[in-house]
Amino acid sequence: xxxxxxxxxxxxxxxxxxxxxxxFSLLHLIPGDPATVALxxxxxxxxxxxxxxxxxxxxxxxxxxxxxxxNALTGDLGVDVFSDRPVTTIIGExxxxxLALVCAGMGWAVVLGIPLGCLAAVRPNSWLxxxxxxxxxxxxxxxxxxxxxxxxxxxxxxxxxxxxxxxxEPGDLGDQLSHLVLPAFAIGLSWVGYLARMIRASMLExxxxxxxxxxxxxxxxPRRVVYGYALRVAILPxxxxxxxxxxxxxSATVFAEIIFARPGIGKLIFDAVMARNxxxxxxxxxxxxxxxxxxxxxxxxxxxxxxxxVREAL
Amino acid sequence: xxxxxxxxxxxxxxxxxxxxxxxxxSPRAAFAQGRVLRLRQDADNDILDPAxxxxxxxxxxxxxxxxxxxxxxxxxDSLGWQPSPYVKKLEQRDPTHIDFELVDGxxxxxxxxxxxxxxxxxxxxxxxxxxxxGYFDALDHVEVTDDLNGxxxxxxxxxxxxxxxxxxxxxxVVCEKAVTAAGGKFTTEFxxxxxxxxxxxxxGQKVIFTLRPDWPGPKPAFDRVECNVIGExxxxxxxxxxxxxxxxxxxxxxxxxxxKAPPDDVTITVAGELQYMWLGMNTQHPKLQDKTxxxxxxxxxxxxxxxxxxxxxxxxxxxxxxxxxxxxHRDDTKYYHYDPQKARDLLAxxxxxxxxxxxxxxxxxxxxxxxxxxxxxxxxxxxxxxxLPVDSGPFWEMGSEAAGDQWKDLEIWLMRFGTTPDPxxxxxxxxxxxxxxxxxxxxxxxEYDRLYKEGIAEIDDAKRRDIYLRMQDIMEETGAYVWIDxxxxxxxxxxxLIAETxxxxxxxxRRFKDA
Numbered sequence: 080x081x082x083x084x085x086x087x088x089x090x091x092x093x094x095x096x097x098x099x100x101x102x103f104s105l106l107h108l109i110p111g112d113p114a115t116v117a118l119x120x121x122x123x124x125x126x127x128x129x130x131x132x133x134x135x136x137x138x139x140x141x142x143x144x145x146x147x148x149x150n151a152l153t154g155d156l157g158v159d160v161f162s163d164r165p166v167t168t169i170i171g172e173x174x175x176x177x178l179a180l181v182c183a184g185m186g187w188a189v190v191l192g193i194p195l196g197c198l199a200a201v202r203p204n205s206w207l208x209x210x211x212x213x214x215x216x217x218x219x220x221x222x223x224x225x226x227x228x229x230x231x232x233x234x235x236x237x238x239x240x241x242x243x244x245x246x247x248e249p250g251d252l253g254d255q256l257s258h259l260v261l262p263a264f265a266i267g268l269s270w271v272g273y274l275a276r277m278i279r280a281s282m283l284e285x286x287x288x289x290x291x292x293x294x295x296x297x298x299x300x301p302r303r304v305v306y307g308y309a310l311r312v313a314i315l316p317x318x319x320x321x322x323x324x325x326x327x328x329x330s331a332t333v334f335a336e337i338i339f340a341r342p343g344i345g346k347l348i349f350d351a352v353m354a355r356n357x358x359x360x361x362x363x364x365x366x367x368x369x370x371x372x373x374x375x376x377x378x379x380x381x382x383x384x385x386x387x388x389v390r391e392a393l
Numbered sequence: 394x395x396x397x398x399x400x401x402x403x404x405x406x407x408x409x410x411x412x413x414x415x416x417x418x419s420p421r422a423a424f425a426q427g428r429v430l431r432l433r434q435d436a437d438n439d440i441l442d443p444a445x446x447x448x449x450x451x452x453x454x455x456x457x458x459x460x461x462x463x464x465x466x467x468x469x470d471s472l473g474w475q476p477s478p479y480v481k482k483l484e485q486r487d488p489t490h491i492d493f494e495l496v497d498g499x500x501x502x503x504x505x506x507x508x509x510x511x512x513x514x515x516x517x518x519x520x521x522x523x524x525x526x527g528y529f530d531a532l533d534h535v536e537v538t539d540d541l542n543g544x545x546x547x548x549x550x551x552x553x554x555x556x557x558x559x560x561x562x563x564x565x566v567v568c569e570k571a572v573t574a575a576g577g578k579f580t581t582e583f584x585x586x587x588x589x590x591x592x593x594x595x596x597g598q599k600v601i602f603t604l605r606p607d608w609p610g611p612k613p614a615f616d617r618v619e620c621n622v623i624g625e626x627x628x629x630x631x632x633x634x635x636x637x638x639x640x641x642x643x644x645x646x647x648x649x650x651x652x653k654a655p656p657d658d659v660t661i662t663v664a665g666e667l668q669y670m671w672l673g674m675n676t677q678h679p680k681l682q683d684k685t686x687x688x689x690x691x692x693x694x695x696x697x698x699x700x701x702x703x704x705x706x707x708x709x710x711x712x713x714x715x716x717x718x719x720x721x722h723r724d725d726t727k728y729y730h731y732d733p734q735k736a737r738d739l740l741a742x743x744x745x746x747x748x749x750x751x752x753x754x755x756x757x758x759x760x761x762x763x764x765x766x767x768x769x770x771x772x773x774x775x776x777x778x779x780x781l782p783v784d785s786g787p788f789w790e791m792g793s794e795a796a797g798d799q800w801k802d803l804e805i806w807l808m809r810f811g812t813t814p815d816p817x818x819x820x821x822x823x824x825x826x827x828x829x830x831x832x833x834x835x836x837x838x839x840e841y842d843r844l845y846k847e848g849i850a851e852i853d854d855a856k857r858r859d860i861y862l863r864m865q866d867i868m869e870e871t872g873a874y875v876w877i878d879x880x881x882x883x884x885x886x887x888x889x890l891i892a893e894t895x896x897x898x899x900x901x902x903r904r905f906k907d908a
Binding site for chain 1: 439440599
């Protein structure tokens with residue numbers, strides 16, 4: 080297990096190392112002078128020059144890259160070119176909101192999707208299975224931004240059951256939770272379908288195994304057979320899916336954060352790209368990438384922990 | 394096997410804990426007290442310092458928390474100024490001297506003492522080296538007579554100084570002692586405030602203005618103003634309709650919807666129309682060097698169709714660069730009207746057929762729609778147009794010589810500028826020295842340059858009107874412009890509220906009141 084851990088960590092570091100130059104290059108491929116776009120068309124040449132210097136845009140590209148990598152390695156993501164606040168502070172203020180949203184979105188998808196998948200697998204081709212199948216495919220096909228808009232229009236605007244915008248009053252947990260419901264619903268809905276389909280397929284395979292037949296032959300209750308034995312094996316590939324899903328949800332939060340006017344990493348990156356605020360973009364994308372890799376790493380380690388065959392496969 | 398279930402539960406518990414932790418880490422637990430006004434601003438305030446600020450939200454914060462010498466006032470359809478509540482007197486003694494007397498008893502927060510004429514001197518003279526120095530080009534210095542009295546001395550007559558400089562964000566007065574102690578500039582926090590409200594910001598969420606307990610001036614109608622940070626106008630409109638905002642800026646399509654079927658309990662307030670949009674033509678491009686061709690294009694475009702089709706009739710038709718309500722606003726065009734037959738005749742006169750042009754525009758919905766209508770208009774007279782929507786980055790460099798030679802390929806484009814409540818600013822972008830900078834049409838005219846200088850120095854309104862009317866005649870006569878519209882800054886708010894804004898659309902929190 081230790082060797083696997085070391086190898087897997089090494090792979091994660093390699094991924095980050097590969098991602099950094101790609102991110103850096105993509106940012107510099109965006110058309111338009113960053114300082115001009117950031118400051119608006121009326122900025123004076125002196126102001127543009129000062130901001131360009133702050134973003135190191137007056138340096139050769141290779142040197143900009145070295146400065147960026149060097150700072151990132153020491154945990155210094157630079158300062159916001161406008162407010163002069165440390166990028167790490169700005170990211171820190173938003174990261175919690177994104178994590179809360181992603182966890183809530185995936186959380187309710189797991190709570191609903193896994194039992195639905197199990198029920199569908201226990202009674203294949205039943206009306207429950209068919210309805211679950213239709214709903215699953217339906218929710219998978221719905222883009223989260225569309226669900227966000229509909230949810231907002233129906234539950235906030237028309238019914239006025241839930242708040243439309245913001246993240247709630249700081250310090251008021253109830254208010255914050257009520258502000259979390261609609262965006263979490265919007266980004267988690269498609270994952271209900273994904274998870275239900277995944278669990279159903281895995282469960283159908285596991286339910287045909289000899290040890291399940293033996294458990295039934297011993298007279299164990301069906302509920303115990305399904306949730307106590309079959310699901311524990313069938314859920315293994317789903318853990319990988321959930322890990323990947325967290326990464327996907329970090330991207331999906333961009334729309335939810337914009338539509339529901341929530342603070343978060345996605346909206347921070349979006350606004351920073353539009354304003355060509357390079358230090359924020361570079362820092363936030365790096366953190367988001369690191370998060371994604373971390374979650375995938377955790378899910379891989381979990382799988383390896385549960386299934387020794389995986390440890391030897393890397 | 395037991396490990397599997399346990400681990401999953403542990404994992405779920407951990408994620409729930411992280412979520413809960415993320416929501417409860419903020420130490421702040423402020424709740425609304427007294428009368429609360431809920432507004433929207435489109436971004437966080439990054440730089441509150443008037444000398445280095447970036448945007449509208451910052452100006453709104455300055456107007457709530459810092460003294461100004463003058464403020465805008467509306468008189469019917471026209472705009473003017475009046476002394477602010479912070480001054481007893483503000484008078485233009487002659488074209489280069491403006492006397493002021495501060496109200497006695499105004500104090501800065503903290504141990505920063507009273508607001509003095511020395512603060513005014515410090516505030517204005519530091520602006521000459523800041524990012525907004527253009528507003529203070531005409532300032533020579535500020536003479537301090539005593540603690541409360543002083544004189545603003547201009548280096549040349551500059552008629553718009555009060556309207557454009559003193560009423561607007563750059564005219565905010567800061568505390569010399571506090572700003573100096575802060576290192577000479579500040580960003581996300583005011584070193585000291587002197588206004589009816591105290592300032593607090595929760596990044597990414599909201600900006601909160603709470604009533605200053607010891608404020609000796611006029612008390613605002615609201616004890617607390619919460620400005621929710623909502624980037625997208627559409628999201629803000631939905632929040633308003635959901636009852637979570639009392640007032641918000643709205644877009645043209647929503648304005649059209651509200652105009653057609655006004656919602657209950659909602660009132661529309663037009664802040665101002667200080668934007669002017671036009672179709673520009675590069676007079677140095679080989680296809681457009683012939684003025685007859687440009688005149689043909691002027692006659693071929695049906696601006697009324699653009700206003701109806703792209704803007705749902707919610708904008709004011711433009712006849713020049715001077716916006717409605719300002720000195721020099723034109724009632725009609727002088728050298729062209731929509732006349733497709735005349736356009737065809739002019740093209741024939743120029744010996745041009747099969748002309749193909751590229752129309753560049755920002756990739757915004759209304760702009761692209763407008764471009765498509767122009768495309769159809771020009772197709773009707775035999776000009777084939779390719780519409781090229783462009784992102785804001787490359788768009789704002791298209792005609793700039795500093796950005797390379799791409800200006801040579803620029804043919805026709807849709808452009809919109811914003812301006813201040815004085816005609817001088819709109820005219821400054823088209824003088825000879827601006828060719829290749831903002832004068833992308835690339836023409837120059839000595840008379841225009843001379844009139845620009847005269848307009849700045851002239852303080853007689855009637856003479857200024859004549860000057861700016863003539864300048865627009867010169868522009869139109871080049872054939873390089875088709876005036877399109879003046880888009881308004883529009884706010885929707887509850888009908889129990891009177892929304893107060895500057896002509897540029899900045900919300901003046903302290904002047905919001907009950908209807």
